[in-house]
Structure formats: structure tokens, C-alpha cells
Amino acid sequence: MPGNVGRRMPRLEDDRLLRGNGMYLDDIHLSGSLHAHVVRSMHANARIAGIDVEGARRAPGVRLVLTGHDLGDLNGPLPLLGPHPSLLAPRTQRPLAVDRVRYVGEAIVMIVAEDRYLAEDAADLVQIDYEPLPEVVEFDDARRGDRFVHDDIADNVAAVVSQVRGDPEEVIRSAPHTLALSLDIERSCGSPLEGRGVLADWDPRRQKLTVFDSTQSPVAIRQGLSRILDVPLDRLEVSAPDVGGGFGTKIMLFYPEEVLVPYAALRLSRPVKWTEDRWEHFISANQERGQHHEAVVAFDDNGRILAVSTDFDHDTGAYVPYGIAVPAVTGTHLPGQYDIEHYRYSGRVLYTNKPPVSPYRGAGRPQGVFVMERLIGAVAKRLGTEPWRVRRANLIPSSAFPYDTGLELHDRSRAIYDSGSYVEGFDRMLSHVDVEAFRERQRATRAEGRHLGLGMATYVEGTGVGPYEGCAATLNSSGRIVLEVSVPSQGQGHATTFAQIAADVIGCAAEQVHVVTAAGGPTAVGHGTFGSRAAVMSGNAVAAAAHALRAKILAAASVLLECSAEDLETRDGNVFVRGAENARVSLADIASGANPIQYPGTDRPTPWVSREPGSDAPVSLSATEYFRSGQWVFGSGAHGVMVEVDPGTGRVTIDQYVVVHDCGRVINPLVVDGQVVGGLIQGIGGALLERLTFADNGQPTTTSFLNFHLPTVDDLPPLVLDHLETPSPWNPLGIKGTGEAGIIPVAAAIAEAIEDALSPFEVPVTSMPLFPADIRTAIDRTEP
Amino acid sequence: MPYVRTTVNGQPVEREVEARLLLSDFLRHELDLTGTHVGCEHGVCGACTVLVDDRPVRACLMLAVQANGKPVRTVESLAEPGQPLSRVQAAFKRNHALQCGFCTPGILMSLTAVLEEEGPVSKERAVDALRGHLCRCTGYRNIMTAIDEICAEPKEVGGGAG
Numbered sequence: 001m002p003g004n005v006g007r008r009m010p011r012l013e014d015d016r017l018l019r020g021n022g023m024y025l026d027d028i029h030l031s032g033s034l035h036a037h038v039v040r041s042m043h044a045n046a047r048i049a050g051i052d053v054e055g056a057r058r059a060p061g062v063r064l065v066l067t068g069h070d071l072g073d074l075n076g077p078l079p080l081l082g083p084h085p086s087l088l089a090p091r092t093q094r095p096l097a098v099d100r101v102r103y104v105g106e107a108i109v110m111i112v113a114e115d116r117y118l119a120e121d122a123a124d125l126v127q128i129d130y131e132p133l134p135e136v137v138e139f140d141d142a143r144r145g146d147r148f149v150h151d152d153i154a155d156n157v158a159a160v161v162s163q164v165r166g167d168p169e170e171v172i173r174s175a176p177h178t179l180a181l182s183l184d185i186e187r188s189c190g191s192p193l194e195g196r197g198v199l200a201d202w203d204p205r206r207q208k209l210t211v212f213d214s215t216q217s218p219v220a221i222r223q224g225l226s227r228i229l230d231v232p233l234d235r236l237e238v239s240a241p242d243v244g245g246g247f248g249t250k251i252m253l254f255y256p257e258e259v260l261v262p263y264a265a266l267r268l269s270r271p272v273k274w275t276e277d278r279w280e281h282f283i284s285a286n287q288e289r290g291q292h293h294e295a296v297v298a299f300d301d302n303g304r305i306l307a308v309s310t311d312f313d314h315d316t317g318a319y320v321p322y323g324i325a326v327p328a329v330t331g332t333h334l335p336g337q338y339d340i341e342h343y344r345y346s347g348r349v350l351y352t353n354k355p356p357v358s359p360y361r362g363a364g365r366p367q368g369v370f371v372m373e374r375l376i377g378a379v380a381k382r383l384g385t386e387p388w389r390v391r392r393a394n395l396i397p398s399s400a401f402p403y404d405t406g407l408e409l410h411d412r413s414r415a416i417y418d419s420g421s422y423v424e425g426f427d428r429m430l431s432h433v434d435v436e437a438f439r440e441r442q443r444a445t446r447a448e449g450r451h452l453g454l455g456m457a458t459y460v461e462g463t464g465v466g467p468y469e470g471c472a473a474t475l476n477s478s479g480r481i482v483l484e485v486s487v488p489s490q491g492q493g494h495a496t497t498f499a500q501i502a503a504d505v506i507g508c509a510a511e512q513v514h515v516v517t518a519a520g521g522p523t524a525v526g527h528g529t530f531g532s533r534a535a536v537m538s539g540n541a542v543a544a545a546a547h548a549l550r551a552k553i554l555a556a557a558s559v560l561l562e563c564s565a566e567d568l569e570t571r572d573g574n575v576f577v578r579g580a581e582n583a584r585v586s587l588a589d590i591a592s593g594a595n596p597i598q599y600p601g602t603d604r605p606t607p608w609v610s611r612e613p614g615s616d617a618p619v620s621l622s623a624t625e626y627f628r629s630g631q632w633v634f635g636s637g638a639h640g641v642m643v644e645v646d647p648g649t650g651r652v653t654i655d656q657y658v659v660v661h662d663c664g665r666v667i668n669p670l671v672v673d674g675q676v677v678g679g680l681i682q683g684i685g686g687a688l689l690e691r692l693t694f695a696d697n698g699q700p701t702t703t704s705f706l707n708f709h710l711p712t713v714d715d716l717p718p719l720v721l722d723h724l725e726t727p728s729p730w731n732p733l734g735i736k737g738t739g740e741a742g743i744i745p746v747a748a749a750i751a752e753a754i755e756d757a758l759s760p761f762e763v764p765v766t767s768m769p770l771f772p773a774d775i776r777t778a779i780d781r782t783e784p
Numbered sequence: 785m786p787y788v789r790t791t792v793n794g795q796p797v798e799r800e801v802e803a804r805l806l807l808s809d810f811l812r813h814e815l816d817l818t819g820t821h822v823g824c825e826h827g828v829c830g831a832c833t834v835l836v837d838d839r840p841v842r843a844c845l846m847l848a849v850q851a852n853g854k855p856v857r858t859v860e861s862l863a864e865p866g867q868p869l870s871r872v873q874a875a876f877k878r879n880h881a882l883q884c885g886f887c888t889p890g891i892l893m894s895l896t897a898v899l900e901e902e903g904p905v906s907k908e909r910a911v912d913a914l915r916g917h918l919c920r921c922t923g924y925r926n927i928m929t930a931i932d933e934i935c936a937e938p939k940e941v942g943g944g945a946g
Contacts, residue, residue, distance in 0.1 A: 010877055017885030018873040020819020020859035024886060027818035117804065193823040193831055193920050194886045244821070244886030245920050278824040491884030491921045670880045674922060678883060681923030705828035705918065713914045713924040742923075 004500035004510050005733075008670045012511065013495040022242045025197035025214040030271035033199070034063055036261055037119035038274070039109035039126045040284060041101035044137070044353035044698020045149065046130040048099050048108070055125030056111055061118035064264055065126075066110045068098035074263060078254050079224060082323035082410060087159045091150050093319045093356065095256040101130070102149055102318035103353050104700055105283030107256045112264050112272055135353045135698040139292055139313045142350040149318055149351035158320040159349040161327050165406040166342030168298075171307035175298030179378050184767035185367045185747070187290040187315060187692040190360040191710060192490070194244020195276035196285060198257050200265035211238045211262050216251035217528025218517070219486045221258060228259055229266065240517065246490035247682075248359040249285050251530045252321065282703040287692060288326060288360035290315030291347075291367045297375040298342075303383055303390040307342035308335065310371055314349045317356040324349065326357060326364040328410035329462070334368035335405070337422040337458045337636060338376075338394040343407075353698040359530070361682065365461065365744045370768060373457045373748035377755065387752060388426075388435060388456060395422045395458075402729075409632060415462060417634040418736075421726045425660045426458060429638035432658040432720045438642060446760070451645045452655070453757025457745035458639070462632040463663075463737025464536030464728075469526050471538060472518070473502060473545035474622040475553060477595070479573060479588025481506055483542055484518035486526025487534040492739060493671045494534060498542045500667055501733070505546035506553070507570025508587060532635070532737025535667060540627035540731045548623030553587070556594050556619050560585050594619040633728040635736040637661040639680075639749045641717075645757040647779055650772030652688055652754060654717035662724040664736035672738055673721060679742020680719075685711040687747040691769050786849045792817070793861040801848045807841075808832045810848035811858060819859040819889050823918070830917035833890035834858050840894045840913070859889035862896060871937065872896055875930035883921030891917045891927065899934070907935045 016022065053065045068075045077092045097108045109126050113119035134147035141147055142156040149156055172178055199212040209231050215221050222238035225231070243250065252258075257274050265272045276285070295310040314327040331345035376394075380387040396403050396417070403417040435454065442452045472484040483498055499513035506513075518524045527533075550570065557575040558565040567578050575590065577583040585593075595618040640658040645651070659676060666672050689709040693701045702708040727734025747768040754775065755765040763778045785800040792815060801810060808825075811817045811834065820843055823831035827845040834843045835857040862870040869877060872895045882888040894913040899905055910931045919927065 011880060014877045014880075014882060014885075015869065017882060017888060018869060018876055018892070019863055019865075020817070020889050022819070022821075022885050024818075024821065026812070026822070029813065029816065029818075116809075117802070191920055192884070192886075193829060193918060194821070194884070195823075242886075243884065244823075245884045247920070278826065278829075491882075493883070674880050674883060674926060677923040677925045678921045679923075681925075682920065704826055705824050706826065710918045710920060711923075712918065713911060713928065716924045716928065719925065 002504050004503045005667050007500065007668065009496060009500060009510065009668055010670065011493050011496040012499060013493065024194055024242045024244050025199060025212055026275040028199055028212055028241060030199065030201055033271040033273050034112045034114060034268065035116040035119050036110055036112045036264060036272055036274035037116065037123050038107045038257065039111065039123050041097065041104055041106040041108055043101055043130045043132050044104050044135045045133040046101050047133065048097065048101060048128060049131050050129040051109065052127040053109055056122040059122035059125055061114035062111060062122045063114065064112040064268055066096065066260065066264065068094060068096035071095060078256070078321065080323060081253055081321060082325060084324050084410060086161045086324055089153045089158055090320050090323065092321050093256065095259050103355050104698060105355055106318070107284070110260050110264065112268065136351065137353060137694050137696060137698045139315065139350060142352060149353055153351065156351045157348055158316055158351055159324050160346065161324045161331060161349065162344070162346035163331060163407050164344035168307040168309045168342040168344045171342040172296055172298045172309060175306050176300050177382060178296060178298045179382060180294065180296045181374055181378055182766060183293040183295060183371055183374055185289050185291050185370055186767070186769060187287055188360065188686050188690050189285065189287040189692060190247030190249035192245025192247055192249055195278060195281045196250060196255060196257065197275040198261040199271065199273040200262035201271040202266045202269055204269050207235055209236050209262060209266065212241055213238060213258060214243050214250055215240050216246045216488065216490060216530055217253065218488060219524055219526050220253050220528055224253060225259070225262060229262060240488040243488060243490040246529065247361040248363060248530060250490065251528055252286055252358055278705065279703050282708065283700050284355060286358040287317065287355050288357050289367065291330065293371045295371050295375055297379060299379050303379060303385060303393050305338060305340050305379065305394050308340050308375060309344045310334065312347045314347050315352050315354065315357065316349050317352055317354045319356040320349060321356055322358040325410050326359055329364035330368040332407045332409055332415050333365045333460060333462065334372050336369060336372055336460050337396055338372065339396045339400070340394070354694060361679065361740050362743045363531070363740065365459065365740065366686070366747055369457055369459045369745045370748040370751065373752060374766065377752050386435065388430060391456065391458065392426060395426055396420065397423060409462065411465065413630055413632065416631060417460060418728045418730045419726050420634065420636050421662060421724050422458065422636060425636060425662055425724050426638045428722055429456070429640045429658055429660040432722065433640040451647055451757040453643050453645060453753040453755065455749040455751065455753030455756060456638065456640045457748035457752070459637060459745040461532060461635040461737065461741050461744060463532035463635055464629060464633045465531040465533045466629045468626045468628040469537035469541045470624060470626040471541040471545040472622060472624040473549040475549060475587055475591050477588060477591040479512065479586055479591060481508065481513045483513060483515045485515065485538045485542065486518065486524055487529045487538045488517040490529065492529070492534060492675065493668065497535060497667045497671055498539065501539055501542045502546040505543055506550050508573040512573055532739040536633060536731060536735050536737050537627055537629065539667065539735055540733050541625055543733055544625035544627055545623050548625050549621065552621055552623060553590055556590050556621065557585055560590065560593050591621055594621055627731070629731065631730055633730050633736045635663040635738055635741055637741055637745065639745045641749045641753045643750065643753040643757055645754055645775065647758065647761065650775035654684070656720065657717045658720045660722045660724065661741060662726050663738035663741060664728045665725055665734035666723065667735070675738050676721065676742040677719065679740060680746060681711050681716060683743040683746025684715055686743065687750040687769050689715070689769065788848050788852045790851050790853055791855045793857055803847065803849055805848045806844055807846040807848045807851055808843035811843060817858050817860055821886050821889060823887060828918070829887065830894065831887045831890040833893045835893055835897055838897065838900065840897045859892055862892060870896070871934060872899065875933045879926045879930045879933065881922060881926040881930040887917060887919045905935045905939060907931060910935065
């Protein structure tokens, strides 16, 4: 029934969540559960001379104490995702550290006790003898040559990622103008409001290990855990219950606890639960963002950018579990919407004594956009023109699609922009901003001693990472369509958006469609929810499966209605004979009629679908289809922001924020707007509020929401939100992903706005985030 | 052993508890009222907010024994099973004011307390209540839209205020 896709439809999952009936990890109570607590390193870099757990073993209520030695072969290095030739010295964490710790928070001992209080009591009795080593905290420490995160890696370099197109070095040598910037983006983290958590139960009677994991990819956890623990897949179920936010943080594959908790459950034949607290989250969940760039741009008198080159350092923390994913995404997304013929990047991935790095919403893109847009701002300043003019002069025109960037993504696919309307989107943003009126206001208010500033940024978002996702669509005899997919939701609303897609194909109400994440099922394959891929990959798989199911429904109905399937149409959950509205059958009756067995409670005779003599098998009303794609599809957008900076306090107030966003065909505008705005506010947090800090010895100093400030309602600015729909030609639904879009250009746009506001002081903005104190300090430096 | 005797969502509760047991753990793990979520355990995020004596309280900063004699209400009390959502809940649903839903119960409780105050619903009071909550998904915009709708409605319209 057309009309669901594109509809601003309230979500089907909300009623349950609003009543307090969500089922998040820690809400699952299995009878006889034990509780795990992890003893973590208090040092950033230290040899472990001894671990004494005897006191903890004797503590009340303690059932198991595990050290690395107790784990045997299980304590080998955890998996490395995405092996790549540019990885020079990849190292991953062991479940429990044995003789060396490399960040504050690294797991050393796991205690399992009758309740969490008792497990934490016992943790106080664990004695660990540390021999501290010099810490690698900042990039400078990594380069010093006298301190090492891994003793056999003398330069602390995990990888060097680089690509080049054209001949940027020659163009930079001969260009009419060049300029260089040193730029920093500091470490931050996703901070879902629900921490991590795992619950595992080995049932010796059913010979089954059941794992609940607050993860973005239960399928990958299941497949990996089966190998790590040597439990056959048919004896292992893994599922993600309701997940209280992910933002990339919950797709680590594997955090130590995701191995340790199921292992403990196997050892004890009792359910074991581990629920992370906020302090643990700040010291042991993965983080991201930290990069330093030395960037160069070459350009001509008209502001046409001829070449861009950046050499950057990427802080990967103590290990490199995600391979080169984040720095490679930075490199491949940096040129964004701009047509730059000559480009190179070279990123050095450096180990530091900090929590490991894996993608956090945006996954390297915000850093790339920050560099590109800071360069554009500097070009405009040098030429004495408006930054928007430089941007507009360099945008890829609509006629250039598909646009081959010549760059390879880290999954080895080629980055080709499928479609886009960059100029139109940018012009729309400009019209919402009204630069001339703003400049007038800026001049007028400057006379009053006020400092208004305007900033902009554009971006592309490569989405829909392959290689495939699947969907099994089934009509059951309640007349409902059940969709099994492998991508769980962490709030993105899959239960609604996938239902909308299937409802339009089948011809029923979205409320008649039930979406199940089947990652724990016996046959489930697929990947997970990350990289803004769920709507692209699973959405198209849902459509394909729904089409195949519809054909089966029509074939069954054609027998029931004694006509040809071509004469049938579907509407409102019924199948009709075209032109004879009375000749119809409901989806429920089709499902009942497809089964030769009449079950108790059916009050009318169910006709047999198959009239073939001797054929009494039920007619299958289920279809499984996969959507395959080896090519990412690229969403895009343009942001404009107007701020006021108080030079006295350094406070930044956002007067208005403009977003023009294009993710191709929109399934549910309510949900898409929600994703974009949520990402935007997270980006504002990243620009003005959130910074993970570490003392010189590597001790984290932001370990609670009291000093790592998430945005509150007061940080929501007046907002203009506008959409373009440039469908992707590379998937049947025309979808591009949107989960990460909102956050990507925010720091870049705000940086330009702050610099603009402070132009009388000539304060260059070269780093993000910026707190009021940073702005004050920068102003002080410029004053004699 | 210390004990707590009170009502939770109108039902009498009398239990022996350890003195150190948090109210949040008591509600979630002893009474199975898992709608109250724990986001930070140091009183900042507001996810665990419940009403004690009709006032919003961080259940992670209060001991179960401190609730002795003080009626407690949790998100599960806002709408009876099978009954329509409360005004605040319904406004959240209409406006997509939740994504992952983890922080939502706490926000619903704080706003419910504002709705129960005397006189017309004050937007200023509602926003002030929201200031005490962290939501990482929505960016607050749709929550503000829900608040605007609640403030625009006459007070008696819609489901019960709790």
C-alpha cells in the first residue's frame, strides 16, 4: 500500500518504551544470576610484577576469580578487524592483562560474585604490584623515542595510511598561492546513556549458551564468540536486547568482557551478568577523534583550489583493534564536496597509553571536514573574500556524477560518489543564512562592542558499507508480516522504518508488520548496525524480501480466488480481484489457507491452497532475499551557523544553526530529522563542551558526566532544517545512510564562526573543541 | 536488618534490605521495576529519576531505606497496562521525542511532577525540569516540541497526568 514510505509516522516501538517496558541489558533478570566486576589498571603504562587474588577468592559471595593465567589459550590477543597492508605493527588487547598494562582501565582481573555489591567488595582485596613505566600520552611523547606502548615497537607507529591522486607535490611547488595550517582535534567519545553490558547463561540441560549483549552487531559477536570459545553456532545464541544508544562505541568486536562473561557462565553453569558503570565507561570503553594535521593548500587568484596535502598523526590508544578504519575514513572523506584535482594524505597511526580507538559517530569524517574547511577559511582570508565564495567555486557540479574520487576506501572498494546536488544544497543553505543581512547585523553590533560570527561547512558521508544484508519476510496466520533482519536498533527506529518499506510493497498497514532482529537465530548471517548502513543495506533487503513474499501471497491467493495472479492487487491487508472488490481474501486467511492442517480455534474451513492430488505440503509464505552492494553511497549536506562570542568570558552562543541535508530517498522524515538533529547536538557538544583529558602520567581526568559535559536542552540552538532528496541510483529504494550525517561538519562550521566573530582580535582557530577558557586564552595571547 | 515499608506505585511494599542498597537497585532488582534506568550512578544524567513523596528524586543517590514511609512512583505507574498513555507519554510518542528510550523514563517522571503542580502547566518549569536530564540521542528538539504541545493543551485533556 503506497504511502508509508515518506510518511512522517510516529514510531511503532515507542509505546512499549514509554511505559517502562523496554528490555535493556541490565533489565534482564535470569534466576540465579551471578554478577561480574572487572578490576582495572590504575596505571597508564606499567609492568605487572604480581597479582594477588587470594583475598578476593575468600571474600563473601565470591564464586570465581579470573586472572589472565587462569584463561590459558583463551587469553590470546583479541581479533584484529580489517587486516590491511598499511598496518605495520598491529596489536590488540588480551582479555585480561598478564604482565603489562597499557592504559588506565585495562582489564586485569574479573570477579564473579552473588551480587554486584559483593563483587565490588572483593575487588578491594585484589593486590596488584605495578612497576610504572614512562607514559606515552601526547603525540610528542610517542615521537620521543624513549618510551614505548609496546616494547617491540620503537617508534610507536601502528600503521601508515596514505593515498595520492594527481601530483599534489608538484602543483603545490608551482601554484600561485599556498598556505599551511597546523590543526588539532582532541579525543572524545560517544557516551551512550546506557553503558556496555553482557549477560550469559550456559544451560547444561539444553546444551546451549545464551548471550545477551548490548552491542550493535550481535551477528558478528555470535560468529566470533563461537570460534573464540569453541562453541558450535547451533549451541550459541547471541542477541542484542533494547540498546540504550551506541554511536559506534558498542561495536568493538570484542571488548574483553564480551569474551570473559560468556566464559565465566560456561565455567559456572550459572547466568553471569556484567553491567558497566559510568566510571568504567570513561576509562575502558573505546574513544576517538584525536588527530593532529599539518595541511597545505594550493590555490589560484580566483580561489580555485588546485591541491591539498595533509600529513597527520592519529591517536589509536593502546591498541589498534579496528585497523586503519578511522584514519582511512579521515583521508578519503577530507576533500568532501570539493573538486580538487591533486590530493594526498599520509596518516601515521600512533600508539598512546590511552583507551583504544574505534569509530565514534562520524568515524574520522569530522576531522577530515575540519581540516578541509579550515583550509578554505584560510584561503578566503588570504584572498580577502567570503569563505562561501571559495566553497561555491570548488563544489562538484551536479553534472559530474557519478564522481570518481580516485581514492580507495579501507574495505578496498573505490570511493565513487553515486549522486548529489551539492551546489543546490549549498545555495539553499546560503539562502537560509542570508549572508548579506548577517554581515549588516555583524557590522551594526560590532559598533556596540558585540562579536557575531558566521561559519559554514559541507561534507559527504560515505554510507551503506557492504557486502550484504538479508531479510526473511514471512506471512503468518495472524495475518502479520514478520521481517527478520540482522541489524539491531540502538534507537534508530528500525521497527518502524522497515515496516513502512514492507507495508508499501505488500499492501498492508505498517502496524501489521513486525520487525525482529534475528541475530541470535540458527541461520542468521549479516553484519550489524554501523557506518550508516542499516537503512541502505537492510532496507533494500526488506524491499526485496517483501516483493518475493508478495509474489508468493498472490500465487496462493490466485488459487483461493480462482483467478490468475496477474489479476490480483493488494490493499489494506487484503488481496482483491482487480475490478471485483467483493472477491477478496485477507492476509490471515491466505496464511491459514496455505496450510492443509486446520488448527483448533479456526471457525471456518480453511481451503487447501494446493489442489494437486497427493500434494499436501503447506505452501511457503516466506521469502529470504539479500541486498548486495560493493559500493558505498554518499549522503551530503551543508551547515551554516551564526554565533555570538563574548570576548570577556569566552562564551559562545549559537544564535542560529542551518542544516541542509541530503540522504536520498527518505523513509520516515520524523526519524531522519531526529537522526540529523541528534547528531548535530552531539556535534555541538564535540565542538564546545566535550573533551577527554589526561594528566601527564596518563591518568584520565574526565571520568564522569560532571567533568565531561554532554549537551543539555540549553545547548539546543534555534534551528532551520531543510532537506534535498537526491536518490541514489545504486540501490532500488534510492536510499543513502543518515545516521552519522548530523555530527560531521559541526566542529568545522563552529570553528569558522568563532574565528569570524573574533576577527578584530585576529584569533586563528586551529583546534577543536574550544571551551570558554581556550577562547579567553587565545584572545589574551593576541593582546600586547 | 534494616527494612523499608512504603508504597511503590500504590502497592504496599515491606522488605528487609541491606542498608547500603540503592533505591535504584531496590526498584530494579528487588521489585523488578526495570523501567527506571541507571545511566551514571552519580546523580547527573537523570535517567533514574522517580517520584518520592511526589517530588522528583535521583534513585541512584538515595538508599532504599531512606524511602521508608515515603510513597514512590516509577514510570510504570504513568499508564496502567492496556490503558492509554499519559499526557506526557502521548506527547512524546506523537513527536518522536525518544530514540533509544533509555533516558526517557526519568524525563517523563520529572515532567509528570511539573504537570501535577497547581495551576496551568508552566513551560518555564517544564524546561527547567528537562535541564536536569541528559539525552544523547534526540538533541532535545522533539522533547521541546512535546513540551510545547503539553503546555498548549488544557490540563484535563488526554490521559491522566499520572
